Amino acid sequence: MKDAANSSPETTGLEQASLTHVSLSGYLDALLAQALAACGFPAESARVVRAGRPEWGELQCNAAFPLAKRLKRRPAEIATELTAKLGESGVFENVAVAGAGFINLTLSAQWLSRWAQAQLASPDLGVVQRAPSLVMLDYGGPNVAKPLHVGHLRSLVIGESLRRILQAVGEQTLTDAHLGDWGLQMGMLIGQIRREYPQLSCFSSDRAVAASALDEHALGFGMETLQNLYPRAAAACGEDPARMGEARDLTAALQAHDPGCIALWRAVRAMSLYSQQKDFAALDTHFDLLLGESDVEPVIGPMLDDLRRRGLCVESDGALVVDVAEIGDTQPMPPLLLAKSDGAALYATTDLATILTRVREHAPDRLVYVVDQRQSLHFEQVFRAAALAGYCERGRLIHAGFGTVNGVDGKPFKTRQGGVARLSDLLGDAIDKARERLSELSGDGHERIPAPERERLARSVGIAAVKFADLSSYRMSGYVFDPERMVSFEGRNGPYVQYACVRIRSMMGRAEARGLKPGTMRVAAPAERSLAFECARFAEVVASAADLLAPNELAEYAFQLAQAFNRFYLDCPVLAAQDCVEQRSRLALSSLTGRILAKCLNLLGIDVPQRM
Known part of the structure; x- marks a missing residue:
């Protein structure tokens, strides 16, 4: 790894050895572990993180503190030894001890340039691929004879984004809407x-x-x-x-x-x-399966007979229940009710039969249910029963819960009449606001867009606003549905990120028309460094979003990257750069940023319009 980092700009060691196997954070953690081992220190505490403040550099390492406690030495002494070893790597232009033993790190401009160049050459922009496993995602949950409503919005938007994120890191996915069509x-x-x-x-x-x-x-x-x-x-x-x-x-x-x-x-x-x-x-939501509760109906009778035979479910006041309480429960855990006294099956019955069927037919490594957090007790009971019955290990069953969509009053969103808002009406409200906003812009010195294209753009911007507002919030939290704020072209929202992506495409199109092509990146100016560093974080953000089932991390990253590009665009002329080398370098950095932004939006289920 040290040889790759010290290689000349022309070598391909970095491109061949690093981006295909490790993210930037993984590379730097491994580099730190190597330095710790070279100093004779335990390497398990190796962790490089983003600096909390810009004046501290780009990165920080606090490994000296746990090591000092363990080795009974002063943190500053350990930090000094580490900085000397890290300084030999050629990866950093500045390594300094701060305070009682904090290590502040700034990447070498040459090294960062090579990393960005390798990332641009990577078909998947450096996202690290995993050994494939099958993840089955259950989201949407529509019911027969009922329209999709506000309660389905988050399940559909979050579930679709998780499908795309998991596929991006190499997972195989199988999705099912699980239709409520029985009972x-x-x-x-x-x-x-x-x-x-x-x-x-x-x-x-x-x-x-x-x-x-x-x-x-x-x-x-x-x-x-x-x-x-x-x-x-x-x-x-x-x-x-x-x-x-x-x-x-x-x-x-x-x-x-x-x-x-x-x-x-x-x-x-x-x-x-x-x-x-x-x-x-x-919503550009895709399902591999559109199965319903009815599809597992033939499984229910034999399943209940088997559970009775094995003594896993018993009669209680005429009803059939499974005791799912466990030693160590801090709160009472009621038994899972599988059949009422009249023999009628319940949601829990079909959910348990669905797990059994999915495991038998597809053998997924994980089953992820993207369902309202208010159903957490139900899923805890069903998952425990599935584990007791031997259908699926508890760790393979995951409830990716989410909070409610709220109105501007902070309460669960309702129509003006106090009823549940239909999904189509919610999307219509956002599209209407986007249409109004685009009309205002077209009369304010912006390029006039033909009416048919403007209508398509209003739909793209309106739905992007809804999705980004949903996905930029941590899924366990609720969020406020406010179309007026959501469709703004300023601030932390979908249209802002879309616009940054469109701006890059427009600039790259003008460059191509003039015969200009991206060249070798030479990161030098502060805004260039900042943008290249943000680009380098892409792989670790995607990996974390996949691990935590947290699309909000990707949405936040996309917003920060768009901000970094807009600062770069203002501070560093691209087409009007001072010389050809600088121009081609900045075109390459812009191209990399544009590809990453477009990929971020794609993973969030948001399209990029041709112009805005």
């Missing part, structure tokens, strides 16, 4: 449709007629009507015990594969999925 809600809906559309063939006493396939034309109503039927059914069942009893009977009939119930169920399921896939497409 009591279906019995309620069938009862309501029978009251309002008794003439439908599915209600015929002739079983052959009842089994006839239905489509929207045969039903006589579309998705808008269907979405209004369920609330009426739920309200009626809540008020009238007889209606609830009817719904339970119809649910039992459906689960017994009554031909009329199955024919109607298939029709409303297909209609719902068709509508919901439009929302998936609007």
Whole structure:
């Protein structure tokens, strides 16, 4: 490693040996470990981190303090030995001891230039690839006969970004929306449709007629009507015990594969999925599977019989439960309810059967559920039951929970009428605000964009604003849905990052039109150093986002990189550089930044428009 760092600018040792195997932080940690070993110190405390303040340099190392405690020596003495050894590497232009034993590090301009050049030459921009494993992601969670609403937004946006981030580091992914299409809600809906559309063939006493396939034309109503039927059914069942009893009977009939119930169920399921896939497409969200609770229905009976036989579930007041409490629990852990006293299966039943089915059919290394954090107890119970039953080890089951989408009042977002906001309406609000903002800009000295293109741009900017606002918040925290602020071209938001990317593309296009090409990078000016250093952090940020299932780290990085580029753009003329060497160097750095920004946005599920 030392030889690669000390090699001349023309050598390819760095490119060949480093970027394909390690991030910048990994390279520097290994360099520190080597220095510690050379000094005779234990190397397990080797860690180089970004400096807390610019005046301290670019990087910091605090290894002297734990070593001093362990070796009973002064931290400053240990730090002095380490700085001497690190100074020999040729990687740093400044290594200094500060205070009681802090080590401040500034990378060599030559070394940083070579790292940036190697990163530009790397097809994946230096992102370190892992040994592939299969991660199955469960997100979205739509329900039959119901529109996607604000509650689905975060699951879809976060889940899609995690899919892309995990693939970027070499993981294999398999995604499933896990449709809610079975159970009591279906019995309620069938009862309501029978009251309002008794003439439908599915209600015929002739079983052959009842089994006839239905489509929207045969039903006589579309998705808008269907979405209004369920609330009426739920309200009626809540008020009238007889209606609830009817719904339970119809649910039992459906689960017994009554031909009329199955024919109607298939029709409303297909209609719902068709509508919901439009929302998936609007968010550029992709699923490998669109399975539902119904797909594991055949597994449930044998699963419950097996759990009974092994003594893992027992009857309690007529219900079937699994005791999932563990020694060491600091709070009471209620048993997992798998079947009510009337034999009806529950969400927990289908979730447990889904884990069993997924493990049998796909053998994933990890199962990640991107679901509202308010369901954390449910998933803790189900995961414990799955581990007890031997379906899947506890460590392979992960609940990637998230907080709520809130209004400007800080409370969970509602419509003006106090109802749950539809996802399509939320996206429409953001697109409308983006359209207004673009109209203001086009009348303020900016390039006038033709109306059709402006409409596409409004959609791109509006959806980018929604996604970036969501993903820039730590997923466990809620965030405020405020379209006015989200679509601004200034501040920590999606359009700001999009605009930086578009600016780079525009500049590179002008350079190409003039026959100018990127050359060898020579990082010299402070703004160049700052930008090259930010670019070098890309691989470690992607790795951390993948490890922690935290897209917010990538969103924050994209914003910081856009800021660094804008400072560079103001301080360091590119096309108007003083000489050809400087011009080509800055074009190369701009090209690298543009590629990284575009990749960041892609990993967040955000597209980059041609112009803004």
